[in-house]
Amino acid sequence: RLLVHVLGARPNFVKAAPVIDALRAAGADQVVIHTGQHYDERMSDIFFRDLGLPEPDVNLGVGSGGHAEQTAALMVGLDREFTERSPALVIVYGDVNSTIAAALVAAKLHIPVAHVEAGLRSFDMTMPEEVNRRLTDQLSELCFVTSPEAVGHLAAEGVAVDRVHFVGNPMIDTLLGNLGKFDTEAVRAAYGLPERYVLATMHRPANVDSPETAAALVNRLHGVADLADLVMPVHPRGRANLLAAGLADHPRVRILDPLGYIEFVAAVRGAAAVVTDSGGIQEETTVLGVPCLTVRPNTERPITITHGTNRLVTFDELVPATRKALESAGRTESRTPPLWDGHAGPRIAEVITTSLNRWEH
Ligand code: UD1
Numbered sequence: 001r002l003l004v005h006v007l008g009a010r011p012n013f014v015k016a017a018p019v020i021d022a023l024r025a026a027g028a029d030q031v032v033i034h035t036g037q038h039y040d041e042r043m044s045d046i047f048f049r050d051l052g053l054p055e056p057d058v059n060l061g062v063g064s065g066g067h068a069e070q071t072a073a074l075m076v077g078l079d080r081e082f083t084e085r086s087p088a089l090v091i092v093y094g095d096v097n098s099t100i101a102a103a104l105v106a107a108k109l110h111i112p113v114a115h116v117e118a119g120l121r122s123f124d125m126t127m128p129e130e131v132n133r134r135l136t137d138q139l140s141e142l143c144f145v146t147s148p149e150a151v152g153h154l155a156a157e158g159v160a161v162d163r164v165h166f167v168g169n170p171m172i173d174t175l176l177g178n179l180g181k182f183d184t185e186a187v188r189a190a191y192g193l194p195e196r197y198v199l200a201t202m203h204r205p206a207n208v209d210s211p212e213t214a215a216a217l218v219n220r221l222h223g224v225a226d227l228a229d230l231v232m233p234v235h236p237r238g239r240a241n242l243l244a245a246g247l248a249d250h251p252r253v254r255i256l257d258p259l260g261y262i263e264f265v266a267a268v269r270g271a272a273a274v275v276t277d278s279g280g281i282q283e284e285t286t287v288l289g290v291p292c293l294t295v296r297p298n299t300e301r302p303i304t305i306t307h308g309t310n311r312l313v314t315f316d317e318l319v320p321a322t323r324k325a326l327e328s329a330g331r332t333e334s335r336t337p338p339l340w341d342g343h344a345g346p347r348i349a350e351v352i353t354t355s356l357n358r359w360e361h
Contacts, residue, residue: 001029001088001356002029003029004030004091005031005032005033006035006093006098006099007098008036008037009043009094009097011280012096013044013051014171014174015093015170016032016116017051018173018344018345019091019348022349023349032057033056033057033078035059035102036060036063037063037074039063040258042258047260058081060074060077060078062077062098074101074102078102082111086111088112088356089111089114090113091114092113092114092136093116094279095130100132100136112141112359113142114141114142115136116170116348117146118133118136118154119147119159120153121300122299127204128205130300137157137159138157142165142355143163145164146168146171146339147301147337149302149303167339167344168338168340169283170348175265175287181266186266190263193254197228197271198224198227198228198230198326199231199268200221200232201274201277201281202221202242203235207238208237210241211245214242218242218245220316223319225252227323229252229253230275231254231271232253233258233267234257243255268290269288272325273292274291274292274293275292275295276292276295279300286334287336290332291332292309293313294312294313295313296312307335308337
């Protein structure tokens with residue numbers, strides 16, 4: 001009764017760690033397939049080390065490419081692995097291309113799929129992630145939900161209610177489980193960061209893929225840097241466009257290579273405010289109580305706004321909103337969303353074990 005976890009990109013690693021741990025504790029027979037969607041040492045290996053993830057049993061080495069090319073390569077590699085290993089369940093995470101590729105291949109081989117972080121919706125089909133999320137949920141026998149509104153989204157799309165399990169947020173399991181390791185002073189010393197800084201990350205195609213948009217964004221980021229030192233670990237996607245637009249040409253902008261998990265969250269914890277277009281960082285700042293300005297027209301994680309510290313901003317709103325966040329520093333109110341309590345992994349393991357027993361009989 002083999003369980004196969006499919007991991008491909010940075011956020012997958014953070015979500016899978018507590019699920020793999022809990023299943024190991026339950027005595028499950030499991031295999032980790034790394035698709036190789038992310039492959040740089042600083043996008044992948046460092047996460048496996050920081051999170052104590054088991055060495056992948058296989059790395060498909062798929063790498064980068066256009067959506068069709070990458071998804072096709074993912075599917076061919078995963079089809080071979082699933083056929084050889086005939087798992088009882090394939091477990092996929094989040095909304096990246098590796099997620100939908102694995103779900104689609106498993107469904108065609110009649111292998112049940114479990115989707116961790118199901119039901120999130122931005123209702124913006126121009127985001128590749130929204131396409132991946134919707135389709136993966138349709139193919140999943142087990143939909144593990146991190147936030148109550150996701151249950152309604154799945155019901156509205158006709159997903160049978162007995163497939164849906166509200167279990168909390170495994171990304172927050174990882175955060176809470178590592179709280180003692182996030183040493184802001186150590187990161188400050190290692191990178192020479194000032195006492196007060198804004199931390200920024202940008203990698204959404206809509207923000208960084210076109211040179212014109214990247215230039216408009218850099219202009220606003222310089223406006224933020226006029227208010228406070230701006231520290232920016234740069235994702236490989238968009239690096240060229242952001243640097244070509246002069247991101248580094250401001251005395252108060254500090255460009256860093258991508259950080260590992262522990263150093264990154266330590267840097268978030270010490271930040272006066274965070275500017276981002278990431279999904280997971282909206283959740284992490286909510287739990288850490290750090291003001292978060294999300295440079296996107298929508299979010300699939302509205303609970304980070306209603307309960308947490310998150311706010312959506314347009315390019316034009318970014319500088320004034322940052323000013324306001326800095327003025328209110330230390331006084332940001334945040335309530336932790338329901339079941340973001342560090343026990344999502346064990347809940348997921350429990351549902352998986354019970355479901356496998358039921359399917360056998
Ligand atoms: C992917 C996910 C996105 C997620 C992000 C987290 C999809 C559709 N998107 O976006 O949802 O938020 O991961 O990081 O799956 N590259 C490297 N080294 C690497 C990986 C990527 O240099 O290790 C560069 C390549 O130029 C590549 C580009 O980044 O073409 C984009 O990588 P890709 O995996 O296609 O998507 P991400 O933008 O990382």
